Every structure is written in C-alpha cells, then in structure tokens.
Amino acid sequence: MGIPKRQREIEGRHAYVDGIRYVMPINSWEASAMIAAFPCDYDAAAALLPDAYVHPFRYFGRALLVVTVIDYRQTDIGSYIEYSxxxxxxxxxxxxxxxxxxxxxxxxxxxxxxxxLPVSSEVSVKGGRGIWGMPKHQANLDFKTGLSWVSSQYDLDGRMVSRFDVRRPKKVWAPVNMGATNYCQFRGMIYRSFIYFKGKAGVHLMHPDSARFILGDHPNADPIRALEHRPTPLFAAFIPDVQGVLDDYFDCWFVTPNDLPEKPLGAGLEVTYPLGYSEDWLKPPQRDATFDLDKE
Structure with a gap:
C-alpha cells in the first residue's frame, strides 16, 4: 500500500496546528530505521491494551512485541529519533x-x-501527542550504525530503559512500500493514525541473534519485562534510507471499560499545553563501553 492519493493532492499546501507549521504532506526525506518483532506472552500483552475494541495479534498462542526506531534527520520539525x-x-x-x-x-x-514512545525533541512531543495522541515524551536517545550492528539506546532519569540492536544484513535488497497503522491512548480515547514508508530493507527471518532487545532497571521497563519476550525475533530489518509520510487524517473513539474508572484513563491535555517548540536534544544515553558495534 503506497502513499494515498490525497497526500499527493495536498502537496505544497500549508498547515498551522498548535503553533507548529507544516508544509504538506508531513514527511521525512532523510531517515534510517530498524525494526524487529519478538513473540511474547499473550495475556501480558492483552493487559497493556485498553478496553476499546483493540486486541493483541495472535501468533501461535502468543502476541508480538514490535520495536521500531527511526532516525529522522530531515523533517518539517527538525531532526529527532523516535523509539517505539x-x-x-x-x-x-x-x-x-x-x-x-x-x-x-x-x-x-x-x-x-x-x-x-520516547523521542529526542520537545517539539516532536508537542506535535505527536497533542495532535495525533501518540504517547511521546522526551528522553535520552541515540542511533548508532557500526559495521556489524545498528543500535539505539533509551535512557531516562540517568537509567537505562532499553537497548535495541539489529545485526546489519549483508544485503539491503527488499523493496518496502507500505503503510502502517498506529493505535495510541490519550485523553481517555484511542487515536488511530497512519504512516507510509518507502525504501529498501535488509531482512532477517527467524534468525537467532539477528536482533536483541535488552531491558534496563528503569521503572518504564517493568511493563515490557512482564511480556517475557523471546530472544529470537520473528523478523528483524534495517532500512538505511527510508522516506516517510505521516497522514494528516486520523480518527479516534472513547475507551469504554465496563467498570467506572477511579481515575483518568491516561494522560490528558495538561501534559501538552505547557510544552514549547524546542528542537534541542537531551544528552546521549550512557552506553556500555564493552559493546562494540563493529564486532561480530
């Protein structure tokens, strides 16, 4: 599925939402990405999803934990890393x-x-959360490419949340021209947004040690640790040069649990309106000095 016709029709038009200016379509034209899907515990995955007609994908009795990191070097709101x-x-x-x-x-x-969904810059948090309902927050992130590994680490408050490594494929040959759907919870609602990617990927299929997702000791890692993901991914991929378009259309609906909630269903507008428009990054995460990106 390629970029929808509507996104091509509005090319060159302008938007100004929540103080952020965009030239349509909302795109990135210089980026790299890595992704892997790890089988994980189905019940634990279901516990992380709200009661809103959204269910874990079922893969032979298990769910799939999907980790994606994109190094956006050129976008309408500057450069930033997004760690999903x-x-x-x-x-x-x-x-x-x-x-x-x-x-x-x-x-x-x-x-x-x-x-x-940690990201590098404040303006990315303001736009992604305030407009599309994405659970963005600013964190210490990096994106490193070596001879043998591509790696990204996510730190917060001086502690590691996780590190994601993908082994560099020998060849980058598989054409990627597809759309993806994101579901996010914000303001007691589910937001569904759409993004489209185009590029060429190097892919590993069910290959041991093709990717690693290592959890740290920060409390943000605890819900993910409960998933007990398997070390061998269903697939892992590296896309060294990818173009992306974020659809300006999205939809949303209420989270509707059977029981009366005792507190608000997640964060609300109070977390976005104080934010500014800075494109500055926090300092890089503290890396394990023994990990060599060039070593097999």
Whole structure:
C-alpha cells in the first residue's frame, strides 16, 4: 500500500496546528530505521491494551512485541529519533483469528498499539501527542550504525530503559512500500493514525541473534519485562534510507471499560499545553563501553 492519493493532492499546501507549521504532506526525506518483532506472552500483552475494541495479534498462542526506531534527520520539525515499543494488534468487537490479520490487514484493522514512545525533541512531543495522541515524551536517545550492528539506546532519569540492536544484513535488497497503522491512548480515547514508508530493507527471518532487545532497571521497563519476550525475533530489518509520510487524517473513539474508572484513563491535555517548540536534544544515553558495534 503506497502513499494515498490525497497526500499527493495536498502537496505544497500549508498547515498551522498548535503553533507548529507544516508544509504538506508531513514527511521525512532523510531517515534510517530498524525494526524487529519478538513473540511474547499473550495475556501480558492483552493487559497493556485498553478496553476499546483493540486486541493483541495472535501468533501461535502468543502476541508480538514490535520495536521500531527511526532516525529522522530531515523533517518539517527538525531532526529527532523516535523509539517505539508496541504490541501488534487488531481492531474489532471480538478477537481476530490467528495469523489471518497479517494477510487481510485492512479488514482486521491490523496495526500496533504503542505502549511507549520516547523521542529526542520537545517539539516532536508537542506535535505527536497533542495532535495525533501518540504517547511521546522526551528522553535520552541515540542511533548508532557500526559495521556489524545498528543500535539505539533509551535512557531516562540517568537509567537505562532499553537497548535495541539489529545485526546489519549483508544485503539491503527488499523493496518496502507500505503503510502502517498506529493505535495510541490519550485523553481517555484511542487515536488511530497512519504512516507510509518507502525504501529498501535488509531482512532477517527467524534468525537467532539477528536482533536483541535488552531491558534496563528503569521503572518504564517493568511493563515490557512482564511480556517475557523471546530472544529470537520473528523478523528483524534495517532500512538505511527510508522516506516517510505521516497522514494528516486520523480518527479516534472513547475507551469504554465496563467498570467506572477511579481515575483518568491516561494522560490528558495538561501534559501538552505547557510544552514549547524546542528542537534541542537531551544528552546521549550512557552506553556500555564493552559493546562494540563493529564486532561480530
């Protein structure tokens, strides 16, 4: 699925939302990305999803933890890194059958529910959370490319949350021209947004030691640790040169649990209106000096 016709039709038009200016479409034209999907505990994954017609994708009795890091070097709001930790999911009143949603993605609303989404810059937080409902927050991030590994680390408050490594494929050959659906919770609602990618990827399929997702001792890692993800990913990929378009269209609906909530269902507008428009990054995370990106 390529970029929708509407995004091409509005090319060159202007938007000004929450004090942020955009030249349409909202795109990135110089970026690198890495992604991997790790089988994980289904019940633990379901516990992280709100009661809002969103269910974990079922893969042989397990769910899938999807980790994606994108190094955006050229965008309408400057450069930043985006580090996504998500659960592959479907949309509907009932759980979808196993595996079929991977083939019929539109019919089952196949996408990912974003659990945590640290980014480098404040303006990315303000736009991503305030407009699209993404759970963005500023953190210490990096994106490093070596001869053998591509790696990104996520620190917060001086402690490591996680480190994500993907082994560099020998060849980058697989064409990527697809869309992805993100589900996020904000203001007691589910926001569904759409992004489109184009590039060429190097891919590993069910290959041991093709990717590593290492959790640290920061409390933000605890919900992810409960997923007990398997070390061998279903797939892992590195896209050294990728172009992306974030759709200006999104939709949303209420989170509707059976029981009366005792407190607000997640963060609200109070977390976005005080934010400014800085493109500055926090200092890089504190790396393990023994990890060599060039060593097999």
């Amino acid at each position: 930790i998500a659960i592959a999911c479907t949309k509907g009143r009932d759980k979808a059958p196993p595996l079929l949603p991977a083939l019929f993605m539109k019919s089952f609303g196949t996408g990912q529910f974003v659990v945590d």
